[in-house]
Amino acid sequence: MGKKQLWMVIAALILVNVLTIAFYQSRVKEASGAAMSEESVATIGKTEISRQDWLNELEAKYGKDVLKEMIDQKVVTETAAKYKIKISDQEVEREFRMLQTTVDPLSQKNHASEKKWKEEIRNTLLLEELLTRDVAVSTKELRRYYAENKSVFKVPTAYHLSHIIVKTKNEATKASKELAHGSSFSALAMERSIEEFSANEGGDIGYITEEDERYPKKYIETAKRLKKGAYSKPLKVEDGYALIKLEGKLNGKSYSFDEVKEQIRRQIALEQMKTPANASTFWDEAGVEWFYGKDKNKD
The missing domain is CATH 3.10.50.40 (Chitinase A; domain 3)
Structure with a gap:
């Protein structure tokens, strides 16, 4: 997955993270005994919108996507641990550095913190590694790709x-x-x-x-x-x-072939895949069961 595709994934997580906080913190309060259903979150003249109505609307519109994203993150983490797959801090830092210089400030601010952003990057890279772990690419092909795309691996x-x-x-x-x-x-x-x-x-x-x-x-x-x-x-x-x-x-930096060869291998392998790269591939293996039944909402 290239920088553009990676950013599309991360941008999609922004809304999920915000809604997760709003929705699930409210649910925790409700479960602890607070009278949430009667609390008003807005008034229009004499009409009120209750917190419960608001939460029901959030759940109807975004609940499935939020839950799926939470499951996907756990599936990737646990499946990677099962296969002893790790992503180095250096790889995360490299992707983070590239994204810092290519995304707009509003998108950057939508991340709760630099730490959270890096966690999302690590999760994406773990998924790429899981999907391509059995794919072998010759050194000759890796070097050819590097030579043809050197500008991609140079951060100005x-x-x-x-x-x-x-x-x-x-x-x-x-x-x-x-x-x-x-x-x-x-x-x-x-x-x-x-x-x-x-x-x-x-x-x-x-x-x-x-x-x-x-x-x-x-x-x-x-x-x-x-x-x-x-x-x-x-x-x-x-x-x-x-x-x-x-x-x-x-400060600008050019990454050597040895620093990015695993990234190149994953990129070549992903380009050859005929199915979309997503964590749902590992749901059956991870034994996932959820509120929405068998539908994994695959794209």
């Missing part, structure tokens, strides 16, 4: 930036003075920036590289001269004037 230097965009230089100068007097860059971005998407995230635009075409080249040129936590002078941009702040930096 990336700068984690936030920005504030305003219409005039006067507004930018005023914002700069407020920052100099201790105002929060994030708060000012939410209040002043005319770039709505990033403004909602406190100006955070995630990691960008020299190859990134979404933002002006002067962003990277300026970021190279900033220290972590520092912000720039007003920069002329297409929509007006920008202030950028360096939140962090990831």
Whole structure:
């Protein structure tokens, strides 16, 4: 599974994790004796929506997906342990590093923590290894793939930036003075920036590289001269004037053949598979029984 496919899997887990917390914490409270069914979660005029009605709707819409994801995670973990399959911390760190520089900041923030994100990555890699553990690929083929896809295994230097965009230089100068007097860059971005998407995230635009075409080249040129936590002078941009702040930096790295050969083997093997890669393959072996019967909701 390549970076794009891996991210699709992880992005799909975001909603699951949020809903799991909301739904199952509420169920625990209900089981402990709290009178949840009568509690109102919203009022519309004289009409109320009870917590129980809300939970029933959540269960109807998302309950099956949430439960399946929880089962899949357990199945992968236990089946990997059965076959003594492990994923190294180095592999997890490599995938995490690649994702940091390729996904948008909103998606990153939807993860409860870096630790949780890495757990999801490890689970995905364990599943890939389980599905391909019996597939042998010649060293010659592995090296050919590496030579043809070297750019995939090279992570460029990336700068984690936030920005504030305003219409005039006067507004930018005023914002700069407020920052100099201790105002929060994030708060000012939410209040002043005319770039709505990033403004909602406190100006955070995630990691960008020299190859990134979404933002002006002067962003990277300026970021190279900033220290972590520092912000720039007003920069002329297409929509007006920008202030950028360096939140962090990831130094570029090229991964050697030996570092990624197992990843390549899995990728080649997965590309040859005729069925979708999912944990349901191992449900029977793991002896899974669940609320929804025999339907594994295979895609």
